Amino acid sequence: VKILNFSSRALALALVLAVSLAFPAWTQNVATTYAIKGGKVFTLAGPTIENGTVLIRDGKIAAVGAGIAIPADAQVIDATGLEVYPGMFDPVTQIGLNEVSAVVATLDVSELGDYNPELVAATAVNPASAHIAVTRASGITEVIAAPGTTGFDLQSGGLIAGQASAFSLAGWTMDEMQINRSVAMVINWPSIQTRTFDFASFSIKEKSYADVKKEYDKSVNTLGDWMDRARHYAQAKEKGSPALYERDLKLESLVPVVEGKLPVLVIADEARDIRNAVDFCTKQNLRMILGSGAEAWKVKELLKDKKIPVVLAPTNRLPEQEDTPYDKPYTEPSELFAAGIPIAFSSFGTAFSRRLTQYAGTAVAYGLPHDEALKAVMLNAAQMFGLADQLGTLAPGKLANIIVTNGDPLELQTQVRYLFIKGQLTSTDNKHRELYEQYRKRPQPAR
Amino acid sequence: MKRATLCAAALLFAACVPVATRAQNPGTVFIQNATVLTVTHGDIEHGSILIRDGKIALVGADLKAPEGAAIIDATGQYVMPGIIDCHSHIAVDGSVNEAGPAVSSMANIADVLNPDDINIYRDLAGGVTTANILHGSANPIGGQTIVIKLRWGKPASELPFQGALPGIKFALGENPKHSNFEPPPGVQPRYPATRLGVEEVIRQAFIEAREYKKQWDDYNQRKAAGERNLIPPRRDVRLDPLVEVMEGKRYVHAHCYRADEILMLIRVANEFGFKVRTFQHVLEGYKIADEIAATGAGGSTFSDWWAYKMEAFDAIPYNAALMADRGVIVSVNSDDAQEARQLNQEAAKSMKNGGLSANDALKLITLNPAIQLGIDARAGSIDVGKDADLAIYNHDPLSVYAVVQKTLIDGQVYFDRQRDIAGRATLAAEKQALLDKEKKAAEAKKAEENPEKKPEPKPDKKKKPPQDGGGAVASGVAGGAL
DSSP, rough: OOOOOHHHHHHHHHHHHIIIIIIIISOOOOOSSEEEEEEEOOOOSOOOHHHHEEETTTTTTEESSSSOOOOOHHHHHEEEEEEEOOOOOEEEEEEBBBBBHHHHHGGGGGGGBBBOOOOOOGGOOOOOHHHHHHHHTEEEEEEEEEETTOOTTTOOOOOEEEEEEESSOOOSSSSHHEEEEEEEEEEOOOOOOSSSEETTEEEEOOOOOOHHHHHHHHHHHHHHHHHHHHHHHHHHHHSSGGGGGGOOOHHHHHHHHHSSSSEEEEESSSHHHHHHHHHHHHHHOOEEEEEOOOOGGGHHHHHHTTTTOEEEOSSSSOOTTSSTTTTTHHHHHHHHHHHTEEEEEOOSTTTGGGGGHHHHHHHHHOOHHHHHHHHHHHTTHHHHHHHHSSSSSTTTSSSSSSEEEOTTTTTOOOEEEEEEEEEEOOOOOOHHHHHHHHHTOOOOOOO | HHHHHHHHHHHHHHHHHHHOOOOOOOOOEEEEEEEEOOOOOSSSEEEEEEEEEEEEEEEESOOOOTOOOEEEOOOTTTTEEEEEEEETTTTTSOOOOSSSSSSSSOBGGGGGGGGGHHHHHHHTTTEEEEEEEEEOOOSSEEEEEEEOOTOOOOOOOGOOOTTTEEEEEEEOOOTTTTSSSOOOOOOOOOSOOOOHHHHHHHHHHHHHHHHHHHHHHHHHHHHTTTTOOOOOOOOOOHHHHHHHHHHHEEEEEEEEEEEEEHHHHHHHHHHHHOOOOOOEOOGGGGGGGHHHHHHTOEEEEOOSSOOOSSSGTTTTTTHHHHHHHOEEEEEEEEOOOOOOHHHHHHHHHHHTTTTOEEEHHTTTHHHHHHHHTTTTSSSOOOOOOOOOOOOESSSSSTTTOEEEEEEEETTTTEEEEEHHHHHHHHHHHHHHHHHHHHHHHHHHHHHHSSTTTTTOOHHHHTOOOOOOOOHHHHHHHHHHHO
């Protein structure tokens, strides 16, 4: 038995402490080759494989199928009786930017000012956020953090709120977690609201329609100006030498948007706002993804016609108007799907990200085909945000973000048994389970 | 225009939906061939329920429909007790908070019940039949509360759950100390601003209430002894409800989060000899479940809400199961009109998080809240003699795929999914007819006011380019005012 010298013992101790206390261990094993065998494999790219094998090597999926030879160096995960799926993807969240909604110091969601295209969510995603481990334990392996978006108890900020970033829910640093630093420009579409809550006087303020319409037109015109200026900026940059133009971070960030390389995630709910936003994006030649879209069911033809995908507001919500059918939010996903519009489910939140499967399941209860609901939590968002080459199906070459469950992932009682993120077997331990284990063992207090 | 549309729609909806879904004279109703989830005595396959005069008369597998009974065929469907939501703010007209004084026990939610709140109907369509309507949590001692049945279409006077004890809302922690918002400019922050102050406010109020009670007890005693010319103590509507609390005639429903503040209220309650009936939210209840169980108080919690404020940062989705394991009567509540529509889903999460059995999960939204509200002799399970408050689902209600088909209260069908769907075209046509009529009237009025000017065809606003100032905007205002 080799006795460690002092410094290496201290180092070992420090490592143990770091792993067990400071940061919940997400990596249980450093093996780089895994074989998940014996499970029912839902690839989402083809037929379901009974008794299939998924081979993982160096963070990527190496092979998927029945009767695949398992290499000698592979760590074998016996998935007999279990189901294997691509990990789930929550495409609009504030994860990493929001720890406790009511505590301003823990928020990096909404910057001051209305036009902040240069801000990027990845800059401030906190890899030690308790939400990351809690969320992945429910089978969500990657998310997009979208600045300026509204969550539970959060206020949205800015018209051009900044760039959304996609990342896997495990890693020591954001560099390790990041999938794509900029996947969309977030635009909170202005809405014509005559009744607003005024925090200064703590009361509801009524404004005339003419006044709010004027403000609205001004906002839309300004948005248009930004796009025009970005186009001019791109031209100047292309044609002139760097000495001929001053570098402008905001315009620079908008160039990929006006060039159609970076999609805009436009958050809008009312049918009128959606129509106006589509009109704007069409005229400006922007690649639009509709976010939220509570009344998207009213403008199905337009969305279909313009090929605009929708990241759906949580299915479990109240209808927009008093006379909207009581189940409209529940049937909306199936209606949009039937109309041929690509849909993805999302929590639009942080703490409720783990409700993603519930939103999809409720939509199935009200008519959405089950296999489409699976795609809408695993694959479709990857396609919308240009990440389908890396995510969304179990296919060779893709990032090995994989979940192994004991049943239908959309059902409320289903447990995630194994979790792979970037090809690593990842712990499902988290703050909640730790508190559960701790207090479950509390002895009866003396009376 | 939009406002007018909303008003018209509201009137229309309020007027039409109850007509469409209200049952005729209930008399005798027979639900047949269902999986009956009784909650108290197991599940009955191919079971039937006989309802007479609003009460459950028989439950079993070998029942025959009596002659003349209205038959509800529930083949392949599941019947469970109507869901009881132990924390709701629906059916309240206006604000739920009397947020000025730290003790607002004089305010009563029962005075502001709004039977036209569409969320009554929506929650009914989620299988909810009974709700505990609470005052808000802005004050350490909030307002009085009331238990209602969701009898959509009935006037406010017919909403209360007859015989259910009234309650009063208490609140601990960040909300009563106003932690998470700034007072409007020029307004002083209100005492209390700490958990220390919250305790003091409650203790002080009960010192006053105890003194007040003593005055009345003395007065009543002397009067009963035949003394004459006594002057009764001055009535205090603020203290009356607190005296009722001490006399066990009014339940305390205490909003709370952290373990320390829960223990604080238990100490204060012991000091003044009253009981806390339920701890509401009670997200750290799992840390002190034994202490809560020892007082006999119930715990009414959320399934998986957390991190929306600091005191919810240690909230865990195992809370319901952990408290139940230690002997606390636990319910899962909504606090939200939407969450109420999915309480069956929320209850199911405690099977995954903490390993409750299916029946114990169902109890979280049926029998347990009934016990917490003192109405378990009348509601919360499918047993002979109880009110026929039932929810019928197309699947096991603990599945995410379950959809409510019918909701019954007192044996009457108050919600019927097929009837709701069938009525939509009629509603839409009626709404359009009203809108057309309104539009015509407005045009006629305009023509009358400007006889020389012919009524112009209404411009399509969506295609109209943005306009600044001038006459066009002014006429837009006239249009907008419709």
